[in-house]
Amino acid sequence: MPENQSSLSEPIMLGRLSVPNRVWLAPLAGVSDVPFRRICQELGAGLTYVEMLSAVAIQYHNKRTLDMCQRHADEPLLGVQVTGPTADGVADAIGFLSELPFDTIDINMGCSVRKVVKSGSGSGILSEPERITATVEAARAATTLPLTVKTRLGMTRRSITIDDTARRVAEAGADGFTIHGRTRDERYGTRADLDGIAQGIGTVRAHAQHPLVTIGNGDLFDWASIQKMHSETGCDAVMISRGALGNPWIFREAQQQQTVHPRLDEWAEVVLRHLDYQEAHYGNTHLAAIMMRKHLLWYIKGYPCNKELGAKVGYIESVEEGRQHIRQYASEFPGDIIRFEGAHRADSRFGTNSKYDPKYEMDRTHDRGVGHLDKEVATAQE
Numbered sequence: 001m002p003e004n005q006s007s008l009s010e011p012i013m014l015g016r017l018s019v020p021n022r023v024w025l026a027p028l029a030g031v032s033d034v035p036f037r038r039i040c041q042e043l044g045a046g047l048t049y050v051e052m053l054s055a056v057a058i059q060y061h062n063k064r065t066l067d068m069c070q071r072h073a074d075e076p077l078l079g080v081q082v083t084g085p086t087a088d089g090v091a092d093a094i095g096f097l098s099e100l101p102f103d104t105i106d107i108n109m110g111c112s113v114r115k116v117v118k119s120g121s122g123s124g125i126l127s128e129p130e131r132i133t134a135t136v137e138a139a140r141a142a143t144t145l146p147l148t149v150k151t152r153l154g155m156t157r158r159s160i161t162i163d164d165t166a167r168r169v170a171e172a173g174a175d176g177f178t179i180h181g182r183t184r185d186e187r188y189g190t191r192a193d194l195d196g197i198a199q200g201i202g203t204v205r206a207h208a209q210h211p212l213v214t215i216g217n218g219d220l221f222d223w224a225s226i227q228k229m230h231s232e233t234g235c236d237a238v239m240i241s242r243g244a245l246g247n248p249w250i251f252r253e254a255q256q257q258q259t260v261h262p263r264l265d266e267w268a269e270v271v272l273r274h275l276d277y278q279e280a281h282y283g284n285t286h287l288a289a290i291m292m293r294k295h296l297l298w299y300i301k302g303y304p305c306n307k308e309l310g311a312k313v314g315y316i317e318s319v320e321e322g323r324q325h326i327r328q329y330a331s332e333f334p335g336d337i338i339r340f341e342g343a344h345r346a347d348s349r350f351g352t353n354s355k356y357d358p359k360y361e362m363d364r365t366h367d368r369g370v371g372h373l374d375k376e377v378a379t380a381q382e
């Protein structure tokens, strides 16, 4: 770590918001709901977010979108993320979200999902740079909450636009800037480009109107990769995405600054707690069980005989059924066994140049975030 760089365990001011540490959970469509956020917060995430919401769906007061805005009384800090095809639409949505109990608001300028990009949202805005400025300026005028932007390096390798995006975001008065070190085209097919992130960080700092938080994102799967991101890019904070799936202990790891895998008994305690939070939030419903299946399949990676367990937890019909499988499994092995090393690295599954995208193994019917834009508006207009 460069001598003058703060430790990731130190607090940081995001605008007027004091955040207790610099290792945050990214907004994750279909994943970062109340139960999962609570687990990550309890294990040390300094800040968590509601998944990306559509400004158009907010405009139509779509019920499913508004349901996603719920905050549990125990959540210490909470951000929300929005995207949309027009500057005014995003600003209106931000004005609305500012009245809800959120601590900070992020604008998504990086989502690569085709339907989202085609509608001009997500990374679609990168093809219309003027709209980046207009959106952040309008959003800035619409809220006094800390305002941030999350983006990618550009649309393609041949059109790296991170410097221009960074300058626009800084000059329009944002309080924070997250860079995912890939282009829109790359999706997950390459390693996150730390030099590209460092370049964007340098530019955004050079043009900042006031102190601004820089956040590195991409391929953060353990303490070693977090440390590398921090020291090589000079970012102030990091945002964890796929690395938290089935592995909320990554936040504790970052605070302890070393990899300490959970013992099986501790693992079971956390998974059971997640199941409890799931039931508390979604009720004793079939939906609660379906939405929990993917988490259970991620949790069991790296433990012995997980194929057999996966065949059970991947099909649970109730949260209680999930509890029974986890309790039974934990009782069959010594409590002090730990996961095999690297179980949660994307590249441990598909080789070193992994294209692994967990969205492919999610239940798309209930994946309510990405690709939901026109579906939600259609529902709202019915």
Ligand SMILES: Cc1cc2nc3c(=O)[nH]c(=O)nc-3n(C[C@H](O)[C@H](O)[C@H](O)COP(=O)(O)O)c2cc1C
Pocket: 026, 027, 028, 029, 030, 031, 051, 052, 081, 108, 110, 111, 150, 180, 192, 217, 218, 219, 220, 240, 241, 242, 243, 357, 358, 359, 369, 370
């Ligand atoms: C299941 C899933 C859902 C995601 N949803 C969002 C989202 O709602 N908003 C967002 O900005 N990025 C979203 N992303 C992108 C991640 O936040 C992150 O930028 C990307 O996965 C790169 O980080 P990683 O290589 O560490 O996973 C999502 C990624 C995944 C895998």
